[in-house]
Amino acid sequence: MTDNVVIVGAGHAAGQAVASLKQMNFSGNITLIGEEPWHPYQRPPLSKKFLAGELSAERLYVKPENFYADANVDMLLGTRAKTIDRDAKTVVTDTGKVLPYDTLVLALGAEPRRVDLPGASLEGVCYLRTISDVDELRSQLHDGCKLTIVGAGYIGLEVAAVASKLGARVTVIEMLDRVMSRVVSPEISAFYDATHRQNGVELMLNTSISRFCGDGRVTSVELVNGERIETDLVLIGIGVIPNTELATTTGLAVNNGIVVDDHCRTSDPAIYAIGDCTFHPNALLGANLRLESVHNALEQAKTAASNICGIDRHYAQIPWFWSDQYDLKLQIAGLSTGYDQVVIRGDMASRSFACLYLRERILIAVDAVNNPRDFVQAKTLIANKAIIDPDVLANTATALKDMAC
Numbered sequence: 373m374t375d376n377v378v379i380v381g382a383g384h385a386a387g388q389a390v391a392s393l394k395q396m397n398f399s400g401n402i403t404l405i406g407e408e409p410w411h412p413y414q415r416p417p418l419s420k421k422f423l424a425g426e427l428s429a430e431r432l433y434v435k436p437e438n439f440y441a442d443a444n445v446d447m448l449l450g451t452r453a454k455t456i457d458r459d460a461k462t463v464v465t466d467t468g469k470v471l472p473y474d475t476l477v478l479a480l481g482a483e484p485r486r487v488d489l490p491g492a493s494l495e496g497v498c499y500l501r502t503i504s505d506v507d508e509l510r511s512q513l514h515d516g517c518k519l520t521i522v523g524a525g526y527i528g529l530e531v532a533a534v535a536s537k538l539g540a541r542v543t544v545i546e547m548l549d550r551v552m553s554r555v556v557s558p559e560i561s562a563f564y565d566a567t568h569r570q571n572g573v574e575l576m577l578n579t580s581i582s583r584f585c586g587d588g589r590v591t592s593v594e595l596v597n598g599e600r601i602e603t604d605l606v607l608i609g610i611g612v613i614p615n616t617e618l619a620t621t622t623g624l625a626v627n628n629g630i631v632v633d634d635h636c637r638t639s640d641p642a643i644y645a646i647g648d649c650t651f652h653p654n655a656l657l658g659a660n661l662r663l664e665s666v667h668n669a670l671e672q673a674k675t676a677a678s679n680i681c682g683i684d685r686h687y688a689q690i691p692w693f694w695s696d697q698y699d700l701k702l703q704i705a706g707l708s709t710g711y712d713q714v715v716i717r718g719d720m721a722s723r724s725f726a727c728l729y730l731r732e733r734i735l736i737a738v739d740a741v742n743n744p745r746d747f748v749q750a751k752t753l754i755a756n757k758a759i760i761d762p763d764v765l766a767n768t769a770t771a772l773k774d775m776a777c
Contacts, residue, residue, distance in 0.1 A: 374398075374400055374474045374475045374680055374681075375400040375401060375474050376400060376401045376403070376471075376472055376473050376474045376475070377393065377398070377400060377401070377402050377403070377473065377474070377475045377476075377477065377680060378402075378403045378404075378405065378463050378471050378473040378475075378476050378477070379402065379403070379404045379405070379476075379477040379479060380405050380453040380463065380476070380477070380478050380479065380480060380618070381404075381405070381406065381477075381478065381479030381480050381481055381647070381649075382404060382405075382406025382407070382408060382410070382411065382412045382413075382449065382479075383412060383413070383415065383479060383481045383647060383648075383669065384412065384413075384414055384415065384434055384647070384666055384669045384670065384673075385479040385481070385646040385647030385648075385669035385670070385672060385673045386404060386406070386412045386477075386479040386646075386647075386673070387411070387412030387413070387433075387434030387435055387673075388434065388669065388670045388673035388674065388677075389477055389479060389646060389673040389676060389677050390402060390404060390412070390435070390440065390443065390445055391434070391435060391439075392673055392674045392677035392678070393677045393680065393681065394443050395677075396677060396678065396681040396683065397681075398677075398680070398681055400474070401444075401446070402443070402444075402445045402446065403445070403446040403448065403471055403473075404440070404445055404446070404447050404448065405448045405451050405452075405453050405463070405465060405471075406447075406448070406449045406450075406451065407450070407451065407452045408449065408450070408502060408503070408504070409449050409450045410429065410432075410433075410449070410503055411433050411434075411435070411437050411440065411447070411449070412433065412434045412435070413429070413432040413433050413434060413503070414432050414433075414434060414666070415501070415666075416666055416694075417432055418432075418500060418501075418502075418503070418505070418506050419500055419506075419526075419527050419530040419531050419534070420530055420534065420696045421696075422503075422506055423500075423506050423509065423510060423531065423534045423535075424534045424537070424538070425510065429503055432503070448465065448469070451465050451466065451467060451469075452465060452466040453465055453466075453618060454466045455618075455621070455622075456476065456618065456621075456622040456643075458622060458623070458640055458642070458643070460472075461473050461474065461476075461642065463476065473642075474642070475642055475643075475644065475680050476642060476643045476644070477643075477644045477645070477646060477676055477680075478618070478619060478630060478638070478643065478644065478645040478646070478649065479645075479646050479647050479649070479669075479673070480614070480615035480616070480618060480619070480630075480645070480647075480649040481614075481615055481647055481648045481649055482501075482612035482613060482614045482615055482648040482649060482664060483501060483612060483613060483615055484499040484500070484501050484608065484609075484610075484611075484612055485608075485610050485611045485612055485613050486499075486608070487522065487581075487608055487610065489581060489582070489583050489584060490582075490583035490584065491583045491584030491585055491586065491590065492584060492608075494584050494586045494588065494589055494590040495586075495588060495589040495590065496512070496586070496589045496590040496603075496604065496605050496606060497584055497590050497606045497608065498512075498605065498606065498607050498608070499607070499608050499609075500527055500531065500607060500609065501612070509531075509605070509607065512604070512605050513535055513538055513540055513605070514538075514539070514540070515538070515539030515540070516539060516540070516541065517535075517539075517540045517541065517604050517605060518540070518541045518543075518602060518603045518604045518605070519531075519532075519535050519540045519541065519542050519543070519603065519604070519605045519606075519607065520542075520543045520544075520545065520593050520601055520603040520605070520606045520607070521542065521543070521544045521545070521606075521607045521609060522545050522581060522593075522606065522607070522608045522609065522610060523544075523545075523546060523608065523609035523610040523611070524544050524546035524548075524550075524551040524552065524553075524575065524577070525552060525554065525555070525609060525610070525611060526552070526555075526693075526695045527609035528544055528546075528607070528609035529544070529551060529552065529564065529568065529695070529697055530695060530696065530697055531607055531609065532544055532568060532573050532697075533568070533571070533573075533696075533697040533698050536568075536571050536572055536573050537571075537698075541572075542572070542573045542574065543573075543574045543576065543601055543603070544568070544573060544574070544575050544576065545576045545579050545580075545581060545593070545595075545601075546575070546576065546577050546578075546579065547578070547579065547580045548577070548578070549577055549578050550562070550565065550577060551564050551565050551568070551575065551577075552564060555693075555704070555708075556702075556704075556708070556727070556739055557708065557711075557714050557727055557729070557739070559714060559716060559720075559727055560702075560727050560739050560741075563720055563741070564697065564700075564702075567697070567698060567700065568697075571698060576601075579595060580595065580596045581593055581594065581595055581596070582594050582595060582596045584606060585600065590603060590605070590606050591603065591604075593606060612648070612664060614628070614629040614630070614648060614649040614650075614651075614662060615649050616629060616630055616649060619638070619645070619649075622640075622643075624638045624639050624640060624643065624645075625638065625639040626651075627651050628651045628662050629648075629649055629650050629651030629652075629662040630645040630649050630650050630651065631650075631651050631652075632644070632645050632646075632650050632651070632652045633652075633653065634652070634653050634655065634675075634686045634687050634688065635675065635676075635679045635684075635685070635686065635687070636650070636652070636672050636675045636676040636679065636687060637679070644676040644679070644680070646669065646672035646673050646675075646676050647668070647669040647672060647673070648662070648663070648664050648665075648668075648669065650662060650672065652672070652687065654687070654688060654689070654691075655686070655688040656688050656689065656690055656755060657690075657691075657707065661707075663691050665691055665692070665693050667689065667691060667692050667693070668689070668691060671687060671689050672687055675687040690705055690706055690751055690754050690755050691705070691706065691707060692704060692705040692706075692747075692751065699723075699742075700723065700741055700742060701741070701742055701744075702739060702740070702741055703738075703739075703740045703741075703743075703744065703747040704737065704738070704739050704740075705737065705738050705740075705747060705750055705751040705754055706729070706735075706736050706737030706738060706750075706751075706754040707736065707737055708729040708736060708737035708739075710731055710736075711729035711730060711731050711736060711737065712730065712731055712732065713729075713730040713731075713733075713762060714727060714728070714729060714730075715727070715728040715730065715762045715765045715766050716728075716766065717746060717765060717766050717768055718743065718746075718768050720741075723741065723742055724741065724742040724743050725740075725741055725742075725743060726738055726739065726740040726741070726743050726746040726747070726750065727739040727740075727741075728750065728765050730762065733759050733760075733761075733762075734757050734758070734759055735750065735753050735754055735757075735758045735759075735760060735765075736754060737754065738750035738751075738754065745771075745772075746772055749771065749772035749773040750772055752773070753772060753775065758775065760775050
């Protein structure tokens with residue numbers, strides 16, 4: 373019998389866990405511990421509409437503030453979980469408060485990967501993961517501001533798109549030979565490369581940094597070839613790493629994230645973990661993986677809540693992601709790693725098309741640009757491990773949903 377649930381973390385996964393527990397009429401006590409002062413909120417808009425000033429902080433919230441009060445959730449915001457005593461089943465906070473639990477949910481998320489270069493601590497060298505990070509970045513962005521972005525992944529390119537529209541002079545430095553190289557094909561990379569250049573963003577590929585220069589505040593970025601790029605502001609966007617320190621010190625199994633089973637249970641059956649911090653099995657993909665995805669966070673939260681309430685539920689989902697850059701919505705389903713063939717469906721020049729990935733003729737992933745119909749229909753084909761002739765896939769006269777599986 374679970375009477376006390378303690379949730380550590382206050383991101384999308386934590387907010388959904390509370391909502392799902394309440395939807396399932398959980399009658400025990402719920403305590404949520406979050407290091408930030410805000411109620412659980414969505415992170416994807418941070419580098420998009422929130423940075424652009426089109427959303428308030430309150431509109432980022434997973435649920436309104438009064439939801440937690442009405443649900444009698446004890447919110448310990450601005451508080452860090454310091455230690456976990458698994459034998460005593462307690463969590464100790466940085467304020468010294470001892471919280472007993474019957475079930476503990478770790479929704480610890482991830483944190484930006486830091487650069488270890490001279491000058492990285494200079495004022496004006498920023499990261500983007502929280503509302504505070506965006507507030508700091510936005511306060512320094514202005515028309516004509518020289519912004520240097522390190523990393524051409526989702527975060528870097530989304531910020532580049534927003535900043536260029538705000539009038540900033542944007543330079544993106546990427547050590548690899550194409551943008552978003554870890555997640556999309558060369559065809560999609562080339563399309564987004566051209567789009568950013570058309571919008572005035574300077575892309576420096578195959579380029580590495582040696583240090584950040586300045587006296588107290590960053591004024592330039594020095595490349596390994598000795599060239600210096602003058603700048604007013606630097607954003608580091610080179611990925612994230614899962615927050616696993618608390619789990620490690622507690623003795624839970626950790627391997628590229630907190631190891632969980634398909635019920636989202638850790639190596640301790642009284643402790644669940646959900647969201648970006650987990651390394652989990654996916655039966656549909658036949659692999660263990662860690663995902664930085666809102667969809668994964670929500671579905672794992674629902675899975676954990678169901679099992680806490682005694683409803684057997686297994687996590688098995690086709691992962692999906694999205695990125696907004698300028699007027700382009702990129703929607704990705706599946707994982708394209710290991711593909712051996714690419715099919716372009718539609719005309720890339722129309723700015724509405726899909727890129728389909730095959731491995732041994734099986735559809736494994738899709739990148740859809742301004743094409744929500746193909747995105748949705750491809751997800752079903754991916755889940756069914758559809759085998760479709762590439763020429764048939766490319767034929768836009770036939771809807772994906774009508775193709776044989």
